[in-house]
Amino acid sequence: MEEKVENQDALDEAVSADAYINQTDDQAVLAAQRAFGITTLFPWQRIVVANILDAASPHPGEEIEDDELNDVVCRGKQIVLLPTGAGKSLCFLTPALLLDGPTLVIYPLLALMSDQKRRMDSGNMVSVEFRGGQSAEERENNFRLISEGAKIILANPEVLQNEALVERLSKCGIRHIAIDEAHCVSEWGDSFRPAYLTLGKIIKKINAPAVTAFTATASPQVLSRVSEVLFGGNVHIIRSDCDRPNIHFHVVNAFDKKREAFKLAITQEKPLLIFCGTRAKSEDMARELTAYYGREKVRYYHAGLERDEKTDIEKWFYERDDAILCCTCAYGMGVDKKNIHTVIHLESPSNVEAYIQESGRAARDGSIGNAILLWSPEDSRKFASFGEKSREHAMLHFAEADTCRRQILLDTLGGEQAPCDGCDVCERKGPAPFARDAEIALSFIRRHRKMYTKIELRELIHERLNEMDRTDFGENIWEVEDADEILLWLQNEGYIKECIWPWHKKIDRKKKIPANP
Numbered sequence: 001m002e003e004k005v006e007n008q009d010a011l012d013e014a015v016s017a018d019a020y021i022n023q024t025d026d027q028a029v030l031a032a033q034r035a036f037g038i039t040t041l042f043p044w045q046r047i048v049v050a051n052i053l054d055a056a057s058p059h060p061g062e063e064i065e066d067d068e069l070n071d072v073v074c075r076g077k078q079i080v081l082l083p084t085g086a087g088k089s090l091c092f093l094t095p096a097l098l099l100d101g102p103t104l105v106i107y108p109l110l111a112l113m114s115d116q117k118r119r120m121d122s123g124n125m126v127s128v129e130f131r132g133g134q135s136a137e138e139r140e141n142n143f144r145l146i147s148e149g150a151k152i153i154l155a156n157p158e159v160l161q162n163e164a165l166v167e168r169l170s171k172c173g174i175r176h177i178a179i180d181e182a183h184c185v186s187e188w189g190d191s192f193r194p195a196y197l198t199l200g201k202i203i204k205k206i207n208a209p210a211v212t213a214f215t216a217t218a219s220p221q222v223l224s225r226v227s228e229v230l231f232g233g234n235v236h237i238i239r240s241d242c243d244r245p246n247i248h249f250h251v252v253n254a255f256d257k258k259r260e261a262f263k264l265a266i267t268q269e270k271p272l273l274i275f276c277g278t279r280a281k282s283e284d285m286a287r288e289l290t291a292y293y294g295r296e297k298v299r300y301y302h303a304g305l306e307r308d309e310k311t312d313i314e315k316w317f318y319e320r321d322d323a324i325l326c327c328t329c330a331y332g333m334g335v336d337k338k339n340i341h342t343v344i345h346l347e348s349p350s351n352v353e354a355y356i357q358e359s360g361r362a363a364r365d366g367s368i369g370n371a372i373l374l375w376s377p378e379d380s381r382k383f384a385s386f387g388e389k390s391r392e393h394a395m396l397h398f399a400e401a402d403t404c405r406r407q408i409l410l411d412t413l414g415g416e417q418a419p420c421d422g423c424d425v426c427e428r429k430g431p432a433p434f435a436r437d438a439e440i441a442l443s444f445i446r447r448h449r450k451m452y453t454k455i456e457l458r459e460l461i462h463e464r465l466n467e468m469d470r471t472d473f474g475e476n477i478w479e480v481e482d483a484d485e486i487l488l489w490l491q492n493e494g495y496i497k498e499c500i501w502p503w504h505k506k507i508d509r510k511k512k513i514p515a516n517p
Helices: 002-036 043-055 066-073 088-098 110-122 136-147 163-169 194-206 220-231 257-267 279-293 307-319 352-359 377-384 393-399 405-412 424-428 436-447 454-473 480-492
Strands: 077-081 103-106 127-129 152-155 176-179 210-215 236-239 247-253 272-275 298-301 324-327 342-345 369-375 496-498 507-509
Touching: 002 043, 002 088, 043 077, 043 088, 043 210, 043 236, 077 220, 088 103, 088 176, 088 210, 110 127, 110 152, 110 307, 127 136, 163 194, 176 194, 194 220, 210 220, 247 405, 247 424, 257 272, 257 279, 257 342, 257 369, 257 436, 257 454, 279 298, 279 324, 298 307, 342 352, 352 393, 352 405, 369 393, 377 393, 377 480, 393 405, 405 424, 436 454, 436 480, 436 507, 454 480, 480 496
Parallel strands: 077 210, 077 236, 103 152, 103 176, 127 152, 176 210, 247 369, 272 324, 272 342, 298 324, 342 369
Antiparallel strands: 496 507
C-alpha cells in the first residue's frame, strides 16, 4: 500500500511537471507569435527558453538532494550550440518578453548591435544600446527607458569595462544575460580583445539569475575555454545537431585563386559572398568584378568603412537577389540575410569553427547553398606547419580530404555522425582535382618542351587561358600577371624548371601532375 502511494505521488509529480512545461511552452509561443509572427518554436529553442524562465523564477524553500546538487549549481548557466540560422536570437528574445526585468545581450560587433536594435525597434520591442562615445544625456536616457520597462539592453564587452556603468546596470534588475557569438571569448579574448576575459567578473557583478552563452560552432577546446571564462567551469551544455545538410561543401584547387574566384562569382548562383583575407583584397576583388558587372551588382565591405557606408551596403545587399559582396570577416556575424546561395572563400579562415561560421551565411532560408573554398599550394604549406592535432591543421585535413568533408567538420567539433547530403568528395568519390589553371599551363609546356623562356611563356599561356574561357565569359578575363603567378607557383612547386645549355633558360616540365580523380 505504501509503495502504491509513493508511485502515485511520483506519477502526480510527473504530470504536474509536464503541465508546467506545456504551460511555459504555450506562453513562450504566444509571446513569440505576438511579437515576431512566429507560430512555433523548435524543440531546442523550447528547451533553452524553458531553462531561462525556470532559472529566472524564484525557488523559495527549495530542498536539494545530493544527486541534484550539480543541477542546482549549474541552474541558469548554459552554453547553447545551435547551427547558423537555427534561431538563436529567439532563444533570448522570447523569454525577454516574459521576464519581469530586462535582458542584457552582449554582442561582439557594433554593427551587429545596431542591426539587432533596428530589428527590435521595427518589432516594437523597446531596447537600449550602450556603446563607447555616448554622451551623459544619452546614457541617462537609456536608464530612463530601462526604468520604464525596456526589455533589452545591448552592449559590447569593451563598454562594460566602465565600472560605473556596470554598477548601475547591477541595480536594474537584469534577469538574464545573453552572450552572443560566445566563441569570440576564446577566439578573440586570448588574442586582441582582452575585454572578453573580464566577462565572468562582470556576470558575477550584475548577478542575473540566468546567463546563456550562444554560438553556432565550438570545438571541445573552445567550449572548455568559454565555460572556464564565463562560468568558472560549472555550466550546462545544450547542443543540437551541428550539421547543416542544405549546405554543400566544395574545394577548388587553384594556383591563381583570385582569377578562380572571379570565374566562380560569375557562374555561381547569387546572392553571393566572397570572403577575402584583408581589406585590400576585398576592394581589389570588387574592382575586378565591377569592371565586368558594373557597380550596381558588386560592392565591398570591411571594418575600415564608416558606419554610414556599412549601413548603406548592408541595406543594398539585403534587398538584392543578384548581388555580389566582397568582404572580410567583418561582414556576416549575426546578419540575417536568408537567401545567400553561394559563399566563396578566397582565403581560408584560420580554423574550422571560423569556416563553419562564415560558410553558414549561406542558405538560411533552407534552400541549397554552396560553400566553396579556394585552395593553393601556399595554403597547403601554411596549414601543414601547424601541429597535427591543432584546430588550424584541421583545415588542411578538410581541404585535402579524400573522405567526406562534411564529416571532417563535424568530427572537429566533436559532433554527430551524419550521412553526407552534399560534398564534392562524396559526389565524385575522390579529392578535388588538380588546379585547372596549372593543368592548362603544364599541358602547353609539355607540348612545347624547351622551346620558350618564362617571359615568352607568360604571353602564350595568357592567350591560351583566355582562349579556353572566352566562350563561357564572352570576353578575355585573364591578365598577363595571372600567367606570371601560375608559372611562379609551378616553378616553386617543382613542376617546371629552367634548362641550362644548350637550352639556356628554356622551360621544361620537371614532374607530372597528380592524376585527377
